[in-house]
Amino acid sequence: MSKRTTKRKLSSTADAKTSGTRVLAAIGKRYGQESVRDRIRAFFLDNIGRVATREQIQKVARDPKTGRVPENWHQRLSELRTDEGYTILSWRNRGDLKVSEYLMPTSDRRVAAAKRLKIHHETWLRVLERANYRCEWQESGAVCGLKSGDIDPIGGGTVKLTPDHKRPHAIDPAADPKNLDAWQALCGRHQVVKKNYWDHTTGWLNVYAIVQAAPEAEKRRVYEFLKSYFGDKP
Numbered sequence: 090m091s092k093r094t095t096k097r098k099l100s101s102t103a104d105a106k107t108s109g110t111r112v113l114a115a116i117g118k119r120y121g122q123e124s125v126r127d128r129i130r131a132f133f134l135d136n137i138g139r140v141a142t143r144e145q146i147q148k149v150a151r152d153p154k155t156g157r158v159p160e161n162w163h164q165r166l167s168e169l170r171t172d173e174g175y176t177i178l179s180w181r182n183r184g185d186l187k188v189s190e191y192l193m194p195t196s197d198r199r200v201a202a203a204k205r206l207k208i209h210h211e212t213w214l215r216v217l218e219r220a221n222y223r224c225e226w227q228e229s230g231a232v233c234g235l236k237s238g239d240i241d242p243i244g245g246g247t248v249k250l251t252p253d254h255k256r257p258h259a260i261d262p263a264a265d266p267k268n269l270d271a272w273q274a275l276c277g278r279h280q281v282v283k284k285n286y287w288d289h290t291t292g293w294l295n296v297y298a299i300v301q302a303a304p305e306a307e308k309r310r311v312y313e314f315l316k317s318y319f320g321d322k323p
């Protein structure tokens with residue numbers, strides 16, 4: 090019986106590719122799993138090859154008892170990619186997806202992604218001290234500076250600082266977990282921004298996300314470069 094289910098799912102994925110039509114995800118049951126991540130994972134695995142919307146993900150992420158949408162659902166979605174090695178595509182990877190749409194093309198997982206480098210506890214305490222217990226993200230020469238427990242004025246939610254390995258571990262797997270300089274303290278919003286710079290589905294830098302987050306002057310430099318590259322032709 091499970092064989093038939095797999096076949097049906099595979100053929101709907103193929104249909105979506107060959108005909109160019111988008112097969113939309115559906116919420117066919119109640120997701121009562123303990124954790125937010127478990128509920129989102131189960132929903133995606135039920136909808137392989139189908140386009141899921143932000144509203145659908147928020148709906149399945151809801152606490153089954155209170156009905157509340159968790160404020161950190163997007164981070165849990167990122168963890169399915171980075172910690173568990175699932176491929177979840179978004180508009181950054183595929184042109185036919187809109188900004189609030191996501192798609193898991195296969196249930197296969199990348200094994201390497203499951204192993205994440207952990208900072209040494211003592212090192213993390215020293216990084217926090219160096220950071221003055223504030224987010225160290227820098228943009229246009231300004232430091233984010235949000236403190237643990239603050240309310241993030243842009244992203245909403247309570248700020249929690251977590252360690253970020255400055256270089257993607259795929260590039261630098263042997264970095265010393267005790268090397269202070271290899272780590273920085275980041276707030277949740279900037280962890281997500283940073284993660285978007287690195288495309289875990291392709292293993293390449295996500296140039297589009299980097300340019301999008303770049304300061305105005307950098308954007309203009311890229312724009313001038315592209316103009317001269319294309320000789321002003323579209």
Ligand SMILES: [Zn+2]
Nearest residue numbers: 224233276279
């Ligand atoms: Zn920040």
